[in-house]
Amino acid sequence: MTPRLAARVMFLGGLLTAPVAGRAQSPQELRVEVGAAELQQLGRDIRTATLVNLSWQRTDTRVASMFSAGATWARDSMAAFQSVAALVWRPSAESRLITETGATGAIFGLANIGRGGNASSYLRQRLLIGEGGVWGGGGFGSSMRDESVSHGMGVDMGAWWRRRELQGSVMFARYRTDDWPLFAAAGIYLNRDAAAYDVNDATVALHYERGDLTLDASQSWRNGTRTTDAAQSAFFGAMALKLSPRFAVTVSGGRQLADPVRGAPDARILSAALRYTWATARESDDDGAGAVVRIVPTDGGGTVFIHVSAAATAIVTVAGSFSGWEPIQLRRVSDGWEAERFLKPGRYRVAVKIDNGPWRSPGNLAKMKDEFGGQNGLIIIP
DSSP, X not given: OOOOOOHHHHHHHOOOOOOOTTOOOOSEEEEEEEEEEEEEETTSOOEEEEEEEEEEEEXXXXXXXXXXXXXXXXXXXXXXXXXXXXXXXXXXXXXXXXXXXXXXXXXXXXXXXXXXXXXEEEEEEEEEETTEEEEEEEEEEEEEETTEEEEEEEEEEEEEEEETTEEEEEEEEEEEEOOHHHHHHXXXXXXXXXXXXXXXXXXXXXXXXXXXXXXXXXXXXXXXXXXXXXXXXXXXXXXXXXXXXXXXXXXXXXXXXXXXXXXXXXXXXXXXXXXXXXXXXXXXXXXGGGEEXXXXXXXXXXXXXXXXXXXXXXXXXXXXXXXXXXXXXXXXETTEEEEEEEEOSXXXXXXXXXXXXXXXXXXXXXXXXXXXXXXXXXXXXX
16 A cells, blocks of 8 residues: 555645635745655554645635645655645625635655555535634545555534634544555454445644744544444644744644545654745735724723724724624714724624725734634723
């Protein structure tokens, strides 16, 4: 069997941002990562590999797209090439619905390309709810090894939430495949006479970002069902530290469970890489200086006044997590527009848009990244 071994490393390094209210991010970004890794499949020797990954993404207020390609050079069948193309679409800047779709491809064994490969696709629907949201989706893939073709499919659902610099998520997935060599190599007991094999996965993931430091950790549990007997768990962690605006070092390690959709094997991975990032100029945060927020404490919370300096003919929109990202009503005042809202104690995000411009944080608020890489203003009601 000639597996694709760097899939987890590549996907961790190529996350796609999505259009979301309050964004103030680079329209285009290019990343190049070069590093080394140690890879080990169950019952096999540790292999040393060289990793090279290239990713590009483009984002505007409603559409985000990404392409990523990576190669792993190691001895014999451990070498692989993989690519990802993804698209995220939002009906409008205020919509709480976000649709994600994409396709992946892989070639197993670069020294002998005819050994096999994989192609897969996925579709996922997200619903934003306050500081987080829920999603549901699924994927399908086909793998070929030594002229033998197998198929895998999966459905998943989950939820995510954010609190200050920390974001968490939980996911439940069910996979079905006829790729018995992939599961057998992972130490999963199978009834060989069955037409398909099923497993259930549960995953908890955390993402922390503060200053130049980014941390990711995930823990997965797998159980077999029907003709499949499995009880497995896997932990994976990653760290990225910025050395300058363009350079960062990344370290990741842990175990990835066999993926029947993308044809990736069960393997332990430890890698380190140097990342170079090039991005077009970000839209200036000064554009938000025309909006300010004032908080008047009251019993049981506070009254928030959002003032936007704009002409009477301007189209001004204000939305926040406290309104489910639906626009709130504004009134015309002598020097602009103003909204008033009573909020209970807690943390809220808010963004302002003038005419057809981008969503912005009010100029006097602390800025906070959302779950897709955008920015909102942070309101704290003590």
